[in-house]
Amino acid sequence: MKNGGSNPPAPGNRCVEPPGGANCRPGGFVFPPPMAVILPLAAAGAAVGAWAYGTYEPNSRIFGPVVGRGRRDSRLAYLTFDDGPNPDATDRILETLATASVPAGFFMVGEHVRRFPDIARRVANAGHEIGNHTLRHRKLHFQGPRRIREELERTHEIIGATTGRTAKSFRAPHGYRNPFVTIAARRLGYAVFGWTFGVWDSDPGVSAEDIRRRVQRKLRPGAIVLLHDGDGYDPEGDRRRTAAALPGIIADAQAAGYTFRPLAELVPFQPRRS
Numbered sequence: 001m002k003n004g005g006s007n008p009p010a011p012g013n014r015c016v017e018p019p020g021g022a023n024c025r026p027g028g029f030v031f032p033p034p035m036a037v038i039l040p041l042a043a044a045g046a047a048v049g050a051w052a053y054g055t056y057e058p059n060s061r062i063f064g065p066v067v068g069r070g071r072r073d074s075r076l077a078y079l080t081f082d083d084g085p086n087p088d089a090t091d092r093i094l095e096t097l098a099t100a101s102v103p104a105g106f107f108m109v110g111e112h113v114r115r116f117p118d119i120a121r122r123v124a125n126a127g128h129e130i131g132n133h134t135l136r137h138r139k140l141h142f143q144g145p146r147r148i149r150e151e152l153e154r155t156h157e158i159i160g161a162t163t164g165r166t167a168k169s170f171r172a173p174h175g176y177r178n179p180f181v182t183i184a185a186r187r188l189g190y191a192v193f194g195w196t197f198g199v200w201d202s203d204p205g206v207s208a209e210d211i212r213r214r215v216q217r218k219l220r221p222g223a224i225v226l227l228h229d230g231d232g233y234d235p236e237g238d239r240r241r242t243a244a245a246l247p248g249i250i251a252d253a254q255a256a257g258y259t260f261r262p263l264a265e266l267v268p269f270q271p272r273r274s
């Protein structure tokens with residue numbers, strides 16, 4: 001902005017430094033106040049940062065309510081298993097849960113339910129929470145409203161037709177969400193779940209003993225524990241190490257005074273919308 005000659009300095013844009021100061025030049029030119037440049041950039045950066053936080057942080061509430069942890073004032077915890085049903089792991093996990101009288105939540109992939117309907121029915125018959133984890137374990141954050149609706153609604157139908165149960169909860173693959181995910185989940189009356197911690201039990205380099213130790217180390221009051229009874233992309237993926245770790249996980253937690261509770265007790269009442 002030219003500031004010399006007959007043009008008076010614009011209010012708030014005056015050269016207040018002595019001649020020769022960093023922001024003043026002989027001839028009356030005044031650099032724009034740095035904040036005029038920085039503030040819009042900072043705002044844009046903050047918006048991008050907020051969007052990324054809402055997308056990639058599984059417990060972020062930027063795109064709508066999400067349950068990431070229960071109450072922190074008592075030693076209650078919640079087991080969840082994603083990406084099943086799975087022929088080698090889910091039944092074994094059900095046996096362990098039944099022996100220990102421990103409830104859990106299973107976030108199922110629609111295509112896997114279609115492939116292994118008997119296993120899905122056994123999960124339902126055992127009384128565990130059944131949640132929607134999309135049809136094909138697609139990462140949803142770059143998907144549009146139609147595809148997201150299809151992923152959720154097809155899975156909702158498959159779970160209902162297969163198990164006779166109406167899914168009431170949803171967890172996004174990898175926790176990746178966008179506003180269309182929130183809209184589609186709300187239409188189905190879902191509570192959206194994140195998680196308090198995972199232990200990378202889907203990593204092939206992690207042993208059953210590693211999985212057990214990691215859960216023991218990370219467990220804290222109200223924690224929603226993320227484990228995997230299946231593989232989102234391979235219906236027959238090997239999750240036997242998670243199944244093998246589970247008896248120890250439960251024993252360690254109970255020895256430390258924890259009680260595993262049904263995930264449903266964290267689901268706020270949400271009337272279903274058409």
Ligand SMILES: [Zn+2]
Pocket residue numbers: 082083133137172173174232
């Ligand atoms: Zn998953």
